[in-house]
Amino acid sequence: xxxAAALWAxxxxxxxxxxxxxxxxxxxxxxxxxxxxxxYVGQDAYFLDAFARAYAFCLAHSTSRExxxxxxxxxxxxxxxxxxxKGYAERWQVHLAEVTPLAATQAYVDFLLETARRGxxxxxxxxxxxxxxxxxxxxxxxxxxQVAPRYADWVTTYADPGFEALAARLEALLDKHATxxxxxxxxxxxxxxxxxxxxxxxxxxxxxxxxDLTARPDTD
Numbered sequence: 001x002x003x004a005a006a007l008w009a010x011x012x013x014x015x016x017x018x019x020x021x022x023x024x025x026x027x028x029x030x031x032x033x034x035x036x037x038x039x040y041v042g043q044d045a046y047f048l049d050a051f052a053r054a055y056a057f058c059l060a061h062s063t064s065r066e067x068x069x070x071x072x073x074x075x076x077x078x079x080x081x082x083x084x085x086k087g088y089a090e091r092w093q094v095h096l097a098e099v100t101p102l103a104a105t106q107a108y109v110d111f112l113l114e115t116a117r118r119g120x121x122x123x124x125x126x127x128x129x130x131x132x133x134x135x136x137x138x139x140x141x142x143x144x145x146q147v148a149p150r151y152a153d154w155v156t157t158y159a160d161p162g163f164e165a166l167a168a169r170l171e172a173l174l175d176k177h178a179t180x181x182x183x184x185x186x187x188x189x190x191x192x193x194x195x196x197x198x199x200x201x202x203x204x205x206x207x208x209x210x211x212d213l214t215a216r217p218d219t220d
Contacts, residue, residue, distance in 0.1 A: 003180055004171035007126070007188045008133055014192040015134055019141055021196070023203040028155060030148025032203075037151065038092045040202040042099040045085040047198070050109040051131065052078040057116035058124055058173075070169060077166045084157060104201035108194040115187060122178030123187055129174050130191040132167040139163065 001009070008015075018024060023040075026032025052075050059071040089096050101109065115127045139158025147155050157163065178184045 002171075002175045003178055003184075004129065004133075004174045006180070007129070007174075007185065010185070011130065011189055011192045014189070014196065015137055018134065018192075018196050018199060019138055021199050021203075023199040024138055024142070026203075027151045028142035028145060028147055030150040032151065034092065036203050037088075038094050039102075040199075041085055041088045041092065041094050042096060043102055043105045043198070043202055045082060045089070045096045046099045046101050047105055047109060048078055048082050048085070050112055051128065052082075054112050054116040054124060054128055057113075057119070058121060058128075061119050061121050061124075067173070070173060074166060074170060077163075081157075084153075102201045104194070104197040108191075108198055111190060111194060120183075122174070123181075123183050125170065125174045126178050126184040127187040127191050129167075129170050130188055130195060132163075132170050134192070134195055136164045136167040 023032060023036065026036070055071050055075045055078065059068060059075070062068055062071060085096065088094065112127055116124045118124075135158045139155055139160070142155045143159035
């Protein structure tokens with residue numbers, strides 16, 4: 001078993017926990033509130049900016065022409081995702097330039113960029129791979145069932161073979177550059193934990209706002 005496959009297998013329970021989360025299930029069946037999705041779009045665009053920068057650190061620390069090509073194409077994949085988010089933002093009236101990161105988003109960004117700045121290519125890739133593999137897993141899992149129209153384009157994007165190819169390319173880079181070390185395993189597991197927190201935060205923030213509104217006394 002490759003290192004990438006072993007790390008995914010070791011964290012499969014965490015991925016299943018995310019798939020079962022109300023936010024993700026709501027993407028599939030359309031029950032997720034528009035407010036939660038709008039929050040997610042802004043937060044994910046903020047995160048993807050950092051994800052692209054982490055790839056840029058990988059590109060800077062790569063040692064072969066093949067790596068330069070691979071990381072450049074992976075950055076291109078992130079830019080395509082950001083175009084998708086721009087479309088969501090226009091449709092749902094989300095102002096991406098005015099996003100204030102939630103604590104869960106900032107924690108994920110800080111972890112990713114602090115890891116990337118250290119310059120250990122294998123450890124950085126280990127921190128990035130769960131995001132790609134998880135989204136491919138979520139997209140394909142949701143697409144296997146009945147998908148409601150509201151967020152069907154999100155499911156279609158991450159169930160697409162093109163996205164799977166990007167995830168597999170990053171896993172190949174993980175196998176190439178990483179060793180089976182405590183740091184690599186820790187970074188992979190930490191990223192999966194932060195993924196769960198990210199989805200949960202975007203559901204929780206809207207639920208909290210709704211609770212505040214119902215608790216607020218009527219002043220009219």
